[in-house]
Amino acid sequence: MPGFRTAVDKLARRLSGYVCEPGSAEYARTVAIDNGRTRTPPALVIRANSTADVALALAFAKDTERPLTVRGGGHSAAGYCLNRGGIVLDLGLMRTITPHKEARQLTVQMGALWNDVYGYADRAGDGLIPVGGGCLTVGLPGFLLGGGYSFVSRSYGLGSDNVTMIKLVDASGTLRTLTADAAAKEDRDLFWACRGGGGGNFGVAVEMTLRLHKPPADTVLGGALSYRLERAEEVIAAYDAWAAKLPPQMAAYGYVGHDPDPAEPTRRIPVFRITPVHNGPYAEGAALLAPMLKLNPLDVRLHSMPLPRLEMAIGRSTLVGDRLAYIRSGMIGDQQGWTPGMIRTLRDAMATAPSTDTFAVWTHGRGKVADPALAGQGPYPHRDKRYVFEVKAIWADPADTRANVEWAVRLGEAMKDDFQGAYVNYIDPLQEKWATAYYGERNLAELRRIKKAADPEGFFTFQQSVDSAFEPDLSAPLDLSPLNRTLL
Incomplete structure (x- = not known):
């Protein structure tokens, strides 16, 4: 398209950043996100280096009648930072x-x-x-x-x-x-x-x-306590009762997946693992762990280090990379917690997961998040929930996509009556009634009003933007096409 080519050349001369076009190594790096399942090639990547560049990119997309999506870190769970045939505005140069x-x-x-x-x-x-x-x-x-x-x-x-x-x-x-x-x-x-x-x-x-915050101690306690998954009903129930009573300085995340066997590290075995992070003195945190330590963990590893270093140490283990992934989430209420039926459902489902790279993890909520004084500061509706549950199906072969996605959807459907909403940062193109699940009805109505006022022409619109009427079809055979698009 000569007109588009001319427009790109004109834009490139005006940017303090630059453009990346298909075929270049930098284009390939920029459109690769942390999920090998999502490879959606735009016509052009604009790497902005200033606020003025951002405004130029928006004007360019409008002038060329191309859709535009924004890439921050490239960690979008559904790949919504990309689009097919449009413009990707990449902010990666702006890191001051x-x-x-x-x-x-x-x-x-x-x-x-x-x-x-x-x-x-x-x-x-x-x-x-x-x-x-x-x-x-x-x-x-x-x-x-x-x-x-x-x-x-x-x-x-x-x-x-x-x-x-x-x-x-x-x-x-x-x-x-x-x-x-x-x-x-x-x-x-x-x-x-x-x-x-x-x-x-x-x-x-x-x-x-x-x-920023000044923590009560120079270091935090972090680490892991692991138990064989065959003990799930006993240990997760004990964990749930323990976690519900912890002070806000202690967070105790849960994980169900495969870890190296401490007795034979080359072999991976199914485990339930607790990741504790105590924002306070090490001895205080260790004392809080006593009830779970009494349950004879398979493995215990505890560390003391400044929080930024702990974040950097743990964060290296969370990447999907070139593998393929699909995420499903759900909120677990504070009055409910982990019921025996939920524990059995999760344990049995994990035993049939098509890939041993797949895991389930949950964030320990409440504490300061549930402070009523914060409730009106934004539209996040799940402050009172005890856990934010996420199942992350991960596999290596694209031919196995349907089997892995259908398995994760079945697990989500089996637990949906136990969930009270879902988490927008784990945005899921196959989540039923996703808009109310992410925002709640009252907040959704207000968000749509604000969206209409700020963006009356719907320029910033994608498959699951707050103004979208999209709903997935979960009838058999499962329609996977929503996983492969950004725009409707």
Whole structure:
């Protein structure tokens, strides 16, 4: 298309960043995300290096009548940062971190990954910590726009609760500064919507200011306690009763999957594993673990280190890489927890998983997240839930996609009556009634009102944007086409 070619050349001359086109090595790197199942090739990647570049990219997409999606860290669970045949706006060059030491805050450009922020916090040497993601290659914008659970969320709230300012380029190309006390009601509304309303809906977040915290100790306790999965009914029930009574300084994540056998490390065996993170003195955290240590774990590994280093150590183990993955999530209520039936369902399903790379994991919620004072700060509706459950089916051969996805969907359907909603940061193209599951009916209506005001032409619209009417069809045979597209 000569017209498109001319437009690309003209754009390239105006950018402080640059464009990447199909066939180049950098294009291939930029469109590769942390899920080998999602390979959706855009016509062009624009690597912005400034807010002005972002505005130019939006104008270019409109002028050439191409859809545009935004890539922050490239960790989108469903690959919604990409699109087929359109424009991908990549923020990866915009990674500046500016400290505000007296205010205990950081201003961070939205191309940064949590690895960048943790590295900065570790080098700063002041002991201040962010409320950030547990995977190093997760980008800040998607994580924070969807709420964002951290190992220290039970101490300090969601990642989004700790955002004090957002700079956002809206669909008109206008840079807007969003705060809770912004002069314009429209900007206050957008600030509310962007703290839990999910990525890709309202504009391009280019910068955020984050609140930092001084923890009660220089180091945290982290590690793992593992038990044979054959003991699931006994041990997960004991864990659930124990976790419900923990102070907010302790988070205890759960995992069911395959780990190396301590007695024969070359062999992997099914286990239930607890990942404790105690935001306080080591001895205090170790004492809290006593009830679970009495249950004769298969393996125990405990460490003491600053939180940024713990995040960097744990985060290296969470990548999908070139393998293929599908994620399904569900919220487990505080009054319910893990029932015997749920434990059996999970244990039995994991025994039939097509791939031993597949695992289930859950985030330990509540604590500060459930503080009623935070409830109105954003549209995240699941503050009272005890756990955020995620099953992550991972496999190596594309020919096995249907078997692995259908297995994960069956597990989700078997547990759906036990779930009270789902988590937008694990966005799932096969989630039934996804909009109310992610936001709740009241928040969804408000998000759609704000979306209409901020983006009246629906420029920032994709398959599961807040204004989408899309619903998956889960009847047999399962329609997998929603997994392979960004736009309707």
